[in-house]
Amino acid sequence: QVQLVETGGGLVQAGGSLRLSCAVSLRTSSTYTMGWFRQTPGKEREFVAAIGWNYGGTWYADSVKGRFTISRDNAKNTVYLQMNSLKPEDTGVYYCARKAGSVNIRERQSYSYWGQGTQVTVSS
Numbered sequence: 001q002v003q004l005v006e007t008g009g010g011l012v013q014a015g016g017s018l019r020l021s022c023a024v025s026l027r028t029s030s031t032y033t034m035g036w037f038r039q040t041p042g043k044e045r046e047f048v049a050a051i052g053w054n055y056g057g058t059w060y061a062d063s064v065k066g067r068f069t070i071s072r073d074n075a076k077n078t079v080y081l082q083m084n085s086l087k088p089e090d091t092g093v094y095y096c097a098r099k100a101g102s103v104n105i106r107e108r109q110s111y112s113y114w115g116q117g118t119q120v121t122v123s124s
Contacts, residue, residue, distance in 0.1 A: 002026045002113040004096045009118030012086055016122070020081040022096030022115060027077060031055055033099050034079040036070065037108055038092040038120070045095065047106040049081060053098075059105050064090075086122045093117040 003025035012018055022034070035050035049070040050059045058070055069082040079096065097111035104110040 002098060004098060004113055004115035006094065006096045006115040006118040009094060009120045011121045011123065014086060014088055014122055014124050016086050017082070017084045018086065018120060019083070020094055020096075020118060020120075022079045022081075024077045024079070024098065031101055033102055033105055034070075034072065035097045035099065035105065035111060036079075036081045037095045037097060037111075038090075039095070039117075040092040045108050047108065048094070050105045051079060052102060053079075055102060057102070061106075083120070086120075088122045088124045091120060091122050094120050 005023045006020060008018060008020040032053050033050050034053055036048040037045045038048050039045040047061050048064055049068055051070045051072055067085045072079045095117045096115040098113040099111040
């Protein structure tokens with residue numbers, strides 16, 4: 001059973017930075033993608049960023065491009081989301097997720113495994 005555990009959320013002022021981490025419990029040699037999503041009350045969970053775990057490629061939502069960076073450490077089985085120049089609209093619960101393969105990367109329905117989420121609050 002795959003388990004994903006997010007850490008690193010918190011409260012930060014606008015313009016500040018946070019780094020989220022997601023530890024993945026199960027290694028596999030299969031092709032898969034790691035993604036970050038976020039959700040605020042009353043809204044659907046939205047795509048933030050994704051990275052190919054054992055293949056090249058990173059993807060970002062337009063709203064975070066240039067401010068957020070997704071990366072991975074294969075040896076530690078961990079994916080990161082570095083968030084800079086944070087804005088109040090970045091506030092939400094951030095979820096780490098994993099999916100098999102490398103298609104439909106921005107579609108939350110294509111992800112099979114999810115973490116419990118970590119709260120990020122950006123004050124103005």
